[in-house]
Amino acid sequence: MALKMETRNQMPKRIVEDKVLRFSAGERLSHWVHAISFFVLLFTGLGVLSTSFQPAMAIFGGIQVAQLIHRIAAIFFVVVVGLMFFVGNPRYHWRWLKFVFSFKKSDWQHVCAFPKEFFGGHGNYPEQEKYNGGEKINSLITIFGTIFITLSGVVMWFASSFPPALVRWAYPVHDLSMFIMTAAAIGHIYLGLLHPDSRAAMSGMINGYVSTKFARAHHREWYERLKKEQSMNEQKNV
Amino acid sequence: MARKTVLIDTSLCTGCKACSVACKEWNELSAEKTQLLTSYQTQNAFTTKTWTYMTFVEKYEDQKMNWFMRKAQCFHCADPACMKACSSNAITKTESGYVVIDQEKCIGCGYCVENCPFGVPKVDQVKKKSYKCTGCIDRVENNLLPACVNTCQPGALSFGERDAMLTQAKKRLAEVQKTHPKAQLYGEKEMGGTTYLYLLLDSPEVYDLPVNPTVPLSLTLWKDVIRPVGTVAVGGAAAAVVLGVFANLFRGNYSNSDNKEGGKD
Known part of the structure; x- marks a missing residue:
């Protein structure tokens, strides 16, 4: 099936002049639906996290409305992103999974150098593929966080259909997933918007392309592979 | 009393x-x-x-x-497990030993319902009150x-x-x-x-x-471990970002033209 997808969905030219296509339209759609619904879920959920946030729920029209919005956003958070693995051009979504679940030594070396990079220093790490070690960890947090927060959320939503012992455990699981994903999201936003060295990656999630300069500096192994693949394709077409 | x-x-x-x-x-x-x-x-x-x-x-x-x-x-x-579980500080215990729900504060989340070992509180699904x-x-x-x-x-x-x-x-x-x-x-x-x-x-x-x-173990873990540790983790991430911005400013990384296009080779 994967092969069929490969042949049916012609691979677009990845390196165009001084730009490299990093994310397909489907991947960008998934990312932003997930990101926006995550924040809607986070803010509408604050009312049950602490009473100090309850007055702020007036923004949504009261805590009962906030709870309703929370459930609607949850559907987008799960269903839209889940569907993207099966409709349109899902090949890239599966590839992403394949990438992040193969955690190699070079990824680990990147993670070790990451704190230094985070605070603006320069760490030493080997050349990285499309996703570096840190990005893989962020992806894994997103994947497992989404799975656990969704399963516990379903149990909490339909509490009366589940045994109380299970519902009782759903609350800490839901909160733990939220805390980990929120902490990761804060770091993720910093790297995408505020970090001088890595924010050049942002355009990849907007129009899909990053500069070749960025690709070479941060993901040389990936860039070299694309270059090789592209020249091979061109030879074939000649 | x-x-x-x-x-x-x-x-x-x-x-x-x-x-x-x-x-x-x-x-x-x-x-x-x-x-x-x-x-x-x-x-x-x-x-x-x-x-x-x-x-x-x-x-x-x-x-x-x-x-x-x-x-x-x-x-x-x-x-009382219900009081510990309550999301809205609506459940209190009096000196005389009574556990009472303040319906003004209650939002009907049902956390008390699920955590009471005796199945006592019930939420009115229309009024959204326990x-x-x-x-x-x-x-x-x-x-x-x-x-x-x-x-x-x-x-x-x-x-x-x-x-x-x-x-x-x-x-x-x-x-x-x-x-x-x-x-x-x-x-x-x-x-x-x-x-x-x-x-x-x-x-x-x-x-x-x-x-x-x-008191359910899940409730103790939730309120006494995950909540405080999670709050510190999110606060720590936010603090690291603030520190990161200042560290980069201090190192002059924002004015470095190499960075604007994604770093040097």
């Missing part, structure tokens, strides 16, 4: 259900349609409008039937007996200071054990000691009560 206690001496109970009627009357809770579940029992769970009800258990031993009756209501725990026995705190604080105690004809319910009630309970237990060797007190230590204290004629299991009711 010192700690109060209601002793429910099931050895004296006749199962007349007057307590449930008195409860509905004082608390202005409308009647609900019920049906016979066993020979005498008409309800087997609390509702938003039924805060106390009678359970009847028929147990056969040596060809002899033992009839166990129990008035069920909120235990008013000294260590309800349960108040222990007639409005009466007690005005020197009146709780409605159920006030109406009990066979004297199965008595109310007073905790110490006095415990003494009475122990005295009575010694008496009852002569005919019911398995008789025991329930609520002296359970959940930190409950305001509604039972003298049961048999083990709690016979009455469908948990033998060792506890």
